[in-house]
Amino acid sequence: MSQKKKIVVLTGAGISAESGISTFRDANGLWENHDIMEVASPQGWQKNPSLVLEFYNQRRRQLKEVESNSAHLFLKNMEERFDMVIITQNVDDLHERAGSSKVLHLHGELRKVRSEANEELVYNWEDDVHLGDLAEDGAQLRPHIVWFGEMVPMMETAIQEVENADGMIVIGTSLQVYPAASLLDFLPKGKPIYVIDPNTIEFQKNPMIQIIRKTATEGVLDIDFDKF
Template structure:
């Protein structure tokens, strides 16, 4: 059974109605990124940071997987599929995908500020005063700027084993996630799906200039036919 590795970014979730955090002017929902996505911002104003992610969590409850998420699940009928996503939503899981690596964390989880290995499922608002069993404040289970990406090594190992690589809804320009493409084996067949593809043409790469919901569905149909 061949290995398919899928790299997804904000573009795939945008079609479900999830607004991207970062606006064209560089602000995140009207905030400087360091205010709401850094350890320093959390230390300075935890109420602001928790409110920011509470709003994102509420929004996530009201959206659903789209055709691209659902199509990727179908690949598991004939392939071993690993999805590596930069998104913090759970739309891949809700669509039925069984092996998802969240590089930047998950909105529906929180963790202890005392021990980052203490991670809890959390779908409601998180407030100042919500503590873990060690009497320490809980925080969003999100990788903030300046923090390590703990699952990056695991993701790189998966990319190294890929026979087919799909890149969907991400420019692969932002590091460290962008560095994953350096681990692609020489035999790997690659597909880049984006309505405005900004990627240089290289060996074994097929560019599909469509939005995720249509481009992924077409590609999945072809891949299921070919195997």
């Protein structure tokens, strides 16, 4: 039996939006009425950790009220035909809940927390986090989220996955958040790229990029998988 071809899927807020999760930032630059730097930066954490904790507590609670959508399930089902590796900018677990077996989170995970002093001390966490909830090293627990200005620890692993791929599918991301957006540059030349997003930007002329200006749940149905 021939080896399955490998497709790397890069997903962003657009795929989760169809499950009812607020996109990262709306037109006025706010996230759930908060200035992003207040709740998604080391400076915001130092200034007001209780605000930051409550912000992510709300996100975690919301996550319990939503379900994976047909785009998440579609990607899971394609594992029968392809070696599907999902690299997501999303901090929700909707890909995992749909059943995808290879999911790499670039920007952290809502259902995990870690020591603010040692990023290696990571814990699964389902409920609210409060000031005074401590890691085993005695440091305050913080969201296991990559904030603005912090390193993206999974980036090297993500690059290696793309370098060995037979093609890419990009779903629901504006490709304006770096370093995630640079992943396309590591795909071997001549391999197909599908970009699914109703608001996607224009690309440099690359004959291998096919743009599908649709939502995630509609757009995945337009992919020609015979091209991979």
